[in-house]
Amino acid sequence: MRKIYKRLDRLSNVFRKSLLPLVVFISASAGAQINSQTKPAPKISDGQSIEAIAALWGKVTDEQTGESLVGVSLALKGTSFKAITDVEGRFRFAKLPAGNQTLLISYIGYKTKAVEISETTGQLSIALESSSTNLGQVTITGLRRSQIQSINQKKQALNIKEVITANEAGKLPDINVAEATQRVSGVSIETDRGEGQFVSIRGIQPSLNNVTLNNTTLASTTNSRATALDLLPTEIISSIEIVKSTTPDMEGNAIGGSININTLSAFSKPKPFFIASLDGLHQVQQVNLSGFDKIKTPFRGAVTAGKKFGAKEQFGAVISANYFRRDFSASVLDPDGWEYNKYFYPNEIELQIEGNERDRMGISADFEFRPTLNNSVYLKTLYTRTNEIAKNSEFELTMQISGAQPLDQTATSGRFAKGSGELDQAYSDETENLYNYTLGTRNRFGRLSTDVYGTYSRAKTLLDNFDGTFENPKSTEPQLSLKYNTQPFFFEITPENPEFASNPEIYKLRNLNFTTGTVLEDVYEFSADLKYDFNLGSIPAYLKFGGRYRDRSKVVDRATDAYDLKYGDVNIANEDAYSLTPFYFPTSAPAQGGAMPFVHGNVNKFKDFAYNPANTNNESKIVRDKLETAIRAYENDLNNSETVSAGYVMGVMNFKKITAIGGLRVERTSTESNNAEVIVDEEESEVENALLVKNARLTNSYTNFLPSLQLKANITPNFIARAAWTNTIGRPDYSQLSATTQYNYAALDEEDENDINFPDQTHYEGDVTLANPGLKPYYSSNFDISLERYFSKGGMIAIGGFYKRIKNPIYEIETPSKAMFYEGKYYEELTFSQDLNAGNANLLGLEVSYDQPLTFLPGVFNGLGIGANFALIESKVNLSNFNRTDDIPMFRQANNVYNAALYYQKKGYELRLATSHRSKYLTSVANPADYEEELKSGISVSEFDRYEAPRTTYDLSGSYSFKKHYRITAQVRNLTNEAEQAYQGRASRYDRHDLTGRSFFLGMSMSF
Template identity: 25%
Template sequence: MPMPRRNGPRPRFTLLASAMGLALLPSLAMAQTAAPAQPGEEKAADTATLATVEVRSQLESQLRALDLQRDADAIIGVVSSDSLGVYPDKNVAESLQRLPGISITRDQGEGRFVVVRGLDASLNSVSVNGMPIGTPEDSSRQATLDVIPSDSTERLTVVKAPTPDMSGDAIGGSIEIESASAFDRDGRSLRGRVEASYPQLSGDVNSKLAFNYSDVSGNGEFGVAFGVNRSERDFESDNVEVEYDFNDNLGDDLLIPVELQYRKYFVNRERTGLNLNLDWRPEGGGRYYLRTLYSDFTDAETRQRSIYVFDDGELTGASGETREFTDIPPDALRRRLRFRTKDQSTLAISAGGENRFDAARIDYQVGYTDTRERVPDEVESRFEYDGVGDLSAIVDMSSPVPTFALTDPGGDGAWLDNDNYVLDRLVLAPKFVDDEETQAKFNVEFGSGTVTWKAGVSGRWRSRSADVDEAELRITPDLSLGAWTTGSPEHRFGDLGDGISTREMLDYLRANAGAFGERPQDVAENLILSLAEDYRADEDILAAYAMGTFDFDALRVIAGARFERTDFDAVGNVVELDDNGDLVLPVTERAVSASYSNLLPGLHLRYDGSNDWVFRGAWTNTIARPSFGDLSPRQTINREDSEIDAGNPELDPYESSNLDFSAEHYLGSTGVFSVGVFHKDIDGYIAEVTTNADPDFPGFEVTRPVNGDEATVFGVELNWQQSLDQLPGAWSGLLFGVGATWLDTEFSLPQRPGETFTLPRASENIYSAYLGYEWAGLSARLSLAKRSDYLDEIGDSPDYDIYVAQNTQLDLSLGYDVSRNWSVYFEASNLLDEPLELYQGNASRTLQREEYGRSYALGLRVNL
């Protein structure tokens, strides 16, 4: 028979009341003892003894996830709250990478965006407690999941094939984030942790605190769950970036390093998470709730750069992988110091309820989300070398990261001394992004026996604005960089020269703000730069669906369709260039709008076979809407590097037809082996194309999103999780899991006729694995997440395509239960010291390499 739908609180796993878990309890050796009998109380029967069995935390989390996965009608993956504490994960993105078919992209070594089945993060829908959330990114739909701490969540679910009652904007998947309800636990629960961590590069000691409390009172009618967490990290990263091009000065086109940069980052990151959930379940029936989640993420970053522009000189010699440049002017050597504080926050509030009648059930929810970004203080000081005479350089390209030897007329390495650099300009770039959404939805379900009908309506009203006010101050008092000198920072790739003090820069700016002026041409240019990236947009989505669920013995069939109507309006600014490539006034405002409707039919089959087999199949239709920044008339202008990122109001939405099949075999009470096969046909796949021949912006390298032709995705997923609890003695504490996803993706672009590409951000191979052990209070887990390289940006030709290299993340967690309620733990992250690496054209041309080092943490947990 098909598994019944489960309503109400999940059972507490000290009495694991699921079909999978009951068989496990007698074999657990953790603490199989009954509670002491109270005065006047008879000793309980053997079944009562089971109620006090303590389940090992790793195994408990695995069973929770498998129980939810087995019961689901859709094809899903689940990470439970206990797993969130097992891994050394800082945020929701890093927790989700543990699931098969999931990879992540990182920022400063921390997981940020989630890639489901190799598809770009902008093709996912993300909800918190049933409410869709936006993103603080100024131009993307990618939800920044580094904003939400793992400690703020109870479970994470990725739905890979949504049913018609779920949102249709889920070509990649639907990511559901849930914070804890008091009814997720039995009675009163208190959990907390205190942690100190140590990142290798900075050598600082960082802190983390987390506290969660829940209780059910009033004869089991009222529940409250509250959580707060706070973390702070000071860390560093070392970066080298190289720009390549071809040069014909010596007759044939030769690949040369046009520019090389050494970058050093000093980062302070603070995360704060709060969640408060209230539940009321009166005896007379009905369920009512209030869900709130707030997170705040502050990133204070200092970036010091040393820049060498070899192409400002002359290519005068080449031999093998060596390139010789002469007549390099002094101002081709530059120093930069940038500081900014970025504050991103997410607020999600929802309220709703459920009522049951004789043959029907209704549920309803209203909610509000607010995501925002504030960067009020970004400033970059730009200095140029003031040496006497031209320089020469010999660049060795025999390794992926080029090295160079620089010679100046004095021969004393004066370019490493801050005293020889003078201030060229200051660049101010404050940014403010707001993304608000209100949602309401209503569902009704009725029927009995083997047929159930469900229908619903929903509305989403979203508004978004981005305000970027860049300005350049060029007429400056005479200033030598030597006044801001600090000790030379350590750097893995080369000598940055003298260090530059952020405090001195900020103090100088405050003290001398009135001394800066503007050249006449800067007045117009700054006005244009302050307006070019700004836009306002509104998006309204009205949806309705109907579906039926039909049970035929062991077969369940879900069939239905969803209809979504989208209305989009945006206002931005149009920037124009004259024949010389200079920005011209006036800046004109442009309004754009689009409306479209999508009918999304779906069919799901689920068959509960004999011997613990579950088979699923799904045919679904999904969409993804272009990002706000891509659709809006806006431009991001980098005058120094002659680069422009432009919007494209002519974009059409993605439309995808999907087939999914999976077979799951549940192995005993604690394991599963599953295989899944999926195929997607995506019309209008949007990719960013970079060209040097854009007619609207001559002389600039322009990146613009465009609709490509049909894209196809074919993939296979394997997953095997198993506890070896049937082994004798201490060997029964072993458990393991392995997952693999293989992808074959393809699409084409009119701009590159005759060529095919893999989908951007689609790694062909994604692997995950863990090996765990729990026995006599000891808990250990070694976990691995690996992905192959992927295409990141498409250029004018294969020589200019940019890829992100493969990455392997290896983490270790160790814990020991000091007592029933207290435990200590040790965590080590990035044990392989893996960098972020990008390359241009092929892997021998490293475009960017950024290293973060390992990090370690020591902490104390309490569970009462």
């Protein structure tokens, strides 16, 4: 609490020193302008001349619907003077040349219009006509409106970006923001149990992309920098911008790019609006959970309403609320990994059944006051909450015990004389809360525009998890001998005595863990942007400058009560422990791939038993492990704070055919962590003798200069070329900077000593995990080029290439050291693990996009349209300090990504079939030092790298609109029940295979 007060005090000081004088000035100026504008400027119809004033402004709308048009181009014929409409369809020219002029208004998918004006300024209201009105029932609504808005915003952007816009009913055919982003080129998503969660831009891992809400920083509910976008429903947004070449007025922490989510505004709609939708959901269940879990009725509902009010409609408000419940089961095969002894074979097989309930609730409220056209004060708020309860029963057969080797081995088969069977019972209850509040003011004083705001964002995750493990006692391992067959993809591990493996009485409770904790992140941000319009002779230009200050803290605090069969003087025989029998859950069908779990457990029943103190306090059956409990009170905890001070200057010049954007951003980052250093003597069993905890305060600071230059060439009105040179950074993750330093060691018995050095001293072995506050941030120099051809009646084709030269990528390095002294002890072997900056990485890519409404086709076929994009990406990292000489790609970077959609819209009907694909990506790199024997046998170390497998999904959606305001909707997600899969070395050696099923939605919406 004291830290929060300190930050509030610090923010208030910033407010008093910088924001308050500006607000006073703005208020005074606004009052003066209100007085001066008691008589409003006359509205001027199309083509009517206007009196000479200093500027020209107005609004462009759709003639048919009255909706504002975003990204409309307005150009003064024969000059370099241009303007683009904003999200409310508004435009402004600061100053125009004297004399009669022709204003050309163009918008892809609409007919170009010319408006004659005389010497400057006044107000224009312009309505554009769709270029497809002559086709009858093909209208610019729904999917087409969304596509055309997106294409026009891409065309008019000064930098390289993609835009996804909601339809006029404020809806996207996606269940969260993460899934909406995968429609555009170079973007892929990472899924969790069948739902999109994290976004990757151009193959760059999610923690290296910047995510903002209305251009303000969002706190993250995860324990990393990555922002989970499954928290944000699509019902609250108006558009999503994926920026691939950032400008100096944007955050520098964007190696892959930046994602900005814009919420709805009452001033972007011509009249009050009300939108409501309700969907029923049928989820195909992967396993039969009767008696294991109860499935609640899944559904999705949302309501959004907005209105302008007041005598002059100077107030605006939008409120949106939504709720989504999805209950489903998952079937998971999760082998631990593959070992090598003449041939590869799996170490074990895990067969999981899981019941999941995911509930997401969100509410957003935006308020705005506009005393004049040039002044506004706004408050934007968001609260979203996700609760997930998962009940997991995991049966596991392990073959390789105590270094045993396979017997009777062939290339695809073998057996082990001993085996181990485990049943893990896990219950997790995690609640994520995200709050975001932004108060700001936008103003224009002649040629000067200002945007000043302050933001507070908080992310809080609450954990309440429980797990327990049953296992057959060591004395019974020969009775659980196992054989394997790796010939089929879903390999087989089967007990030679199935009847013994199926007896729940042989499985005894080995341990229990009750874990609670929080992940808390607070973000305080203050930003000021100023823009000054001017002319350099006949060349329109503007200068923009400003700064941003952000104070960010991340605290991860977890605690575990651990129970085991031994602690101190208590040593319970396995045979005397609690057995699985009272909680046994019979399995009636094999899991995916035909594998049979020989036992399962009722998680709910076991949880009730475990939470009864009478059972956990019975030291004849189980005992509290005080040492493990004490260690896990510190393990993986974080306490980090970070401040970023940034300033920038950028200039934009509009030549007749070319627009140039150049500037410099400077960011100063300071970090501080206060974390534990944990030293554990594994030979001691009592916590007082085994555990030593120290506090480690670590600091780091660095300054980055980020210059950029971008050029946009309008070769013809509908043919654009772009080139960009930008520089961005990626800050190290919190755990990489200051993970809890842990030092474990154990003395060797004399008969186990292999080292003849220092015979009079005790010999040890151990491992040390070190924090690294001195990590340098990733630094990327980015080069982009693109060619874009736009079709006047809608659609476009674009091709672009990019290259990134990335310095200081971060990898975890393990270094085994032999025959050394450390902390006063002599070690035969001591392994150090630490995150270090590796050598340079290079990333090269090609992106192609094509979007075309097929309005030129005859008859009913002119309602068709197609959209497709793909990206080819290749990267290489220098890991010479990791003793890897082969080509290693960047972590979580897919080599190719494609998305395609075929849609149809006519006479109220909309249909859309979409597919999305991403190739494999690397998740962990094997250390050659861990596989010395395998390397001597001629096996490449890359055979032990871990990958996420390729994934291709298909979605089908449709709707029918009737009586203008009502719509019936239907959707099928994951049409082919595509698995989430990972593998080791080769795709045939899977080490995780998850199925979560198809989802069927049927609902209705109305909009007024």
